[in-house]
Amino acid sequence: MEPGNLGAEDKETLSWDINDMKLPQNVKKTDWFQEWPDAYEKHIYSSEDRSAQRHLSSWAMRNTNNHNSRILKKSCLGVVVCSRDCSAAEGRKVYLRPAICDKARQKQQRKRCPNCDGPLKLIPCRGHGGFPVTNFWRHDGRFIFFQSKGEHDHPKPETKLEAEARRAVKKTPAASSSVCSKLKQSPQIKPLPGETPSWESLTWSLQEGVQLPDSYSAHLLGHAPQQKAPNDGASFSRSYGLGGVADPADPTSTVDPLQLHEKCSLSDSRVSSSEDLLQPSVSGVFGYSDLQTWNKNMALGRNPLNDSGGPNYFFPLTSWPYDCPSSQNTSEPFFQQIPLEPPAAKMSCHSLWPNQEGDLYEEKVRVDFNNYCSPPTCYSPQEDPFLLPYTSQPHQYSLPSKSNKWDFDEEMRYLGLDHCNNEMLLNLCPLR
DNA sequence: GATTGCGGGTGTC
DNA sequence: GACACCCGCAATC
Numbered sequence: 447m448e449p450g451n452l453g454a455e456d457k458e459t460l461s462w463d464i465n466d467m468k469l470p471q472n473v474k475k476t477d478w479f480q481e482w483p484d485a486y487e488k489h490i491y492s493s494e495d496r497s498a499q500r501h502l503s504s505w506a507m508r509n510t511n512n513h514n515s516r517i518l519k520k521s522c523l524g525v526v527v528c529s530r531d532c533s534a535a536e537g538r539k540v541y542l543r544p545a546i547c548d549k550a551r552q553k554q555q556r557k558r559c560p561n562c563d564g565p566l567k568l569i570p571c572r573g574h575g576g577f578p579v580t581n582f583w584r585h586d587g588r589f590i591f592f593q594s595k596g597e598h599d600h601p602k603p604e605t606k607l608e609a610e611a612r613r614a615v616k617k618t619p620a621a622s623s624s625v626c627s628k629l630k631q632s633p634q635i636k637p638l639p640g641e642t643p644s645w646e647s648l649t650w651s652l653q654e655g656v657q658l659p660d661s662y663s664a665h666l667l668g669h670a671p672q673q674k675a676p677n678d679g680a681s682f683s684r685s686y687g688l689g690g691v692a693d694p695a696d697p698t699s700t701v702d703p704l705q706l707h708e709k710c711s712l713s714d715s716r717v718s719s720s721e722d723l724l725q726p727s728v729s730g731v732f733g734y735s736d737l738q739t740w741n742k743n744m745a746l747g748r749n750p751l752n753d754s755g756g757p758n759y760f761f762p763l764t765s766w767p768y769d770c771p772s773s774q775n776t777s778e779p780f781f782q783q784i785p786l787e788p789p790a791a792k793m794s795c796h797s798l799w800p801n802q803e804g805d806l807y808e809e810k811v812r813v814d815f816n817n818y819c820s821p822p823t824c825y826s827p828q829e830d831p832f833l834l835p836y837t838s839q840p841h842q843y844s845l846p847s848k849s850n851k852w853d854f855d856e857e858m859r860y861l862g863l864d865h866c867n868n869e870m871l872l873n874l875c876p877l878r
Numbered sequence: 879g880a881t882t883g884c885g886g887g888t889g890t891c
Numbered sequence: 892g893a894c895a896c897c898c899g900c901a902a903t904c
Contacts, residue, residue, distance in 0.1 A: 501882085509883060510895075518883075521895080546881055548897085577895070606881090613880095 462488070464517060464582040464593040471587045480592075482602065483581065489592040498590040501583045504605040505571075505598065506544045510580065521578040522571035522596075525603040526554060530564035543603040544568055573599040 462469050470490070477489040479497040481504045491498035501507075507520035526542035533539055540561050545551040555566055571578040574596025584591045604612070 509881095511883095511885065511887095511897090512894080513885075515884075547879090550880060580895095610880095 462591070464488075464584055464591055469584070469586045469589070469591055471589070473589055476589065481605075483592065483594045484579075485594070485597040487592070487594045491590040491592060493585065493588050493590050495590065498583075498592065501581075502606075503581060504602065505579070505581075506546060506603050507581055508546050516584060518583040520581045520583070522573070522580070522598060523551070523578070524569045524571040525600045526566050526568050527601075528559035528562060528564050529567035530559065530562055532559060532562035532564060534561045539601070541601045541603050542566065543606065543609040569600050571596075571598055571600055573597045 473490050476492040476495070479491060479495055479502070480487065480489055481497075481502075483489070483503065483505075493499070501518055501520065503520070506523040506525070508523055510519045510521045512519040523544040523546070526544050528540040531539075540559055542554075545554045551568070555568055557566055558564065559566055573579040577596070579594060579596035579598050582591075582593045582595070603609075
C-alpha cells in the first residue's frame with residue numbers, strides 16, 4: 447500500500463505511538479500475535495487475543511516499572527549461554543532462557559551448562575541504545591497495543607514452554623519418558639551416536655521435530671484461537687511500511703506461492719512442546735510474521751538467510767495457505783530449497799571465549815551468526831534457542847531457489863534424525 | 879517454585 | 892522529568 451494512498455484512518459493506524467493520549471480505535475483488522483517481536487515494531491492485537499492479554503513474548507522479558515499504570519513496560523533479560531561457548535552434537539549451541547525472577551535467575555546462573563558442565567553466563571540485552579530492548583503493552587478499547595523499542599543483539603533464548611519442558615524433563619526422568627511417549631509413542635527418538643538420551647536430546651527432539659510459524663505455534667500453545675482473520679496488508683504495512691500483501695485468510699489471494707514459500711521459509715517460530723507437536727492438524731493461517739521477518743530483514747539490509755532471525759519450516763509451504771498436499775508429491779517441495787551443505791557434526795568447547803567480557807561476546811556472536819548457515823526448511827541458528835547448528839566455514843547465500851535441492855535423508859541426517867524419525871516427523875506434520 | 883503485575887523507592891542524566 | 896533499575900508484595904500458574 448502506498449503511503450500516498452492511505453486514508454486518514456489508515457494513517458492513524460500506522461502512526462500511533464504507545465504514549466499517545468489517544469490510540470486509534472478504528473482498526474479494521476488486528477495483527478496476529480508476534481512471538482518474537484524484534485526491532486521497532488508496532489502491533490495492534492485484539493483484546494481477545496490470549497497471548498496479547500498475557501503480554502507474552504518468547505524473549506525473556508521482565509516487568510519494568512515505568513510508573514505508568516496504563517502502559518506496561520517490559521525489558522529484555524537477554525540469554526543465558528555457556529561461558530565456554532560449547533557446542534553439542536550437530537554444532538548446536540546452548541541458549542537458555544533467563545529466569546524472569548531475579549532470585550531464580552541468580553540461582554540459574556550458579557548452575558552448570560547442561561552440555562559441558564561449564565559455567566553459565568547471562569548475556570544481557572543491549573539492543574536499545576546500550577539498554578535492554580523494551581516492550582510496551584497498552585490496553586485501549588477493543589485493542590491491545592504493542593510497541594517494541596530496540597533490536598535484540600543476542601541469540602534467541604529457548605521459549606518459555608521449552609524451558610518448562612526442559613525443567614520438567616530434568617526433574618523427573620519419568621516425565622522424560624512421558625514426553626517421549628507423547629511424541630506419538632515414537633520409538634524413533636533415540637540418542638545420536640555417542641549420546642545418551644538426555645534431556646538435551648529430548649529438547650532437541652522437541653524443538654526440531656516440527657517448526658511452525660509464530661502465529662501457528664502461538665495458537666497451538668494453549669492460547670485461544672483467533673476467531674477472526676486477524677491480520678491483513680494494512681497491519682503488515684503498519685509494521686514495515688510494505689504493501690501488496692494478500693490476505694492469508696483468502697485462499698484466492700494473489701501471493702505467488704513460490705515467492706511466499708521462499709519468504710515464509712525464513713520465519714521464526716516453532717512448536718516447542720510435545721503437547722504442541724501432538725495437536726491435531728490446524729488449518730493454519732500463517733505467514734505474516736514470516737513475511738514480516740523477511741521483509742523487515744530486507745528492509746534493514748540484512749540477508750535473512752544469514753540473519754539469526756531466520757526461518758525454518760518443515761512444512762511444504764508450496765501448499766500455503768490451506769491445501770494439504772498429497773503424500774506422493776511432498777518430498778520435493780518439502781526440502782527442495784535448502785541451498786547448502788550440511789554442517790559437520792561437532793562436539794567441542796572453544797577456549798577462545800571463556801568468560802570474556804560482554805563486548806567480546808557480542809563481537810563473537812555477531813561473527814558467528816553471520817557465519818551460520820541454516821537450511822531454510824530446517825531450523826535456523828537463532829531459531830533454535832537451545833541448541834544451534836553452525837559450520838566452521840562462513841557461507842554466503844542467495845535466496846533459495848527451486849533448483850537447490852536437498853536430499854531428504856541427508857536432511858534428516860543433518861537434523862540428527864534417522865529414517866524412522868523422518869516418519870515421525872512427517873506424521874507430526876499434518877500438512878503433509 | 880516460578881511468573882507476573884504492581885508500586886514504592888533510588889540514582890543518573 | 893524521563894529513564895533504568897532495585898526491591899517487596901500479592902496473585903497466579
